[in-house]
Amino acid sequence: MDIINVKTIAYKTIKSVTDIKLVTTSYPDTFTVYPTAIYSTAHNSYFRDGQMNESLTKWTITVDLFTNSGSLTDITNQLTALFGAMGFSNDIGDENLSGISRVFIKFTGIVDNETGRVYEK
Numbered sequence: 001m002d003i004i005n006v007k008t009i010a011y012k013t014i015k016s017v018t019d020i021k022l023v024t025t026s027y028p029d030t031f032t033v034y035p036t037a038i039y040s041t042a043h044n045s046y047f048r049d050g051q052m053n054e055s056l057t058k059w060t061i062t063v064d065l066f067t068n069s070g071s072l073t074d075i076t077n078q079l080t081a082l083f084g085a086m087g088f089s090n091d092i093g094d095e096n097l098s099g100i101s102r103v104f105i106k107f108t109g110i111v112d113n114e115t116g117r118v119y120e121k
Contacts, residue, residue: 001053003113007041009086010061014039017078020065031100035067035075046110055114061088061107072103083107087118 014023014037022033025040040062047056063079065072072094080090088107095102109118 001055001113003043003054003057004111004116006043006057006059006061006111010039010041013082013086014063014079016082017075019075019078031066031068034069035065035072037075038064038066055112057111057113059088059107059109059111059118063105063107065103065105067101068099072101076103076105079105087120089120 011023014020017037020035020037022036024036024038027038028036041059042062043057043059045054045056046058047054049055061083065075076092080092083090086109088109090108091106093104109120111118
């Protein structure tokens with residue numbers, strides 16, 4: 001059984017928020033486009049069956065949002081609604097970095113690789 005590639009799903013989900021102008025997996029040397037979303041994913045086996053097939057995988061998706069003007073609240077709300085509808089829980093924090101606002105969101109969930117459902121821990 002193959003594990004579901006949540007990285008692809010995360011990219012498509014973040015990209016679907018039209019207010020985000022740049023979606024990438026790496027931090028640029030200089031920020032030139034705002035709002036920017038930088039994301040990463042990590043996963044580990046949560047449960048293997050008797051044949052050692054990974055039936056449940058724990059996924060963590062981290063999204064850093066940056067803007068140089070205005071608020072990131074609408075974008076944050078859209079992302080939490082989209083990932084929440086899939087079944088992911090979230091933790092959110094924010095900070096100001098000399099004129100740039102940053103919001104960081106961590107989504108977590110257990111993905112059933114057979115049914116495609118996402119469960120919270």
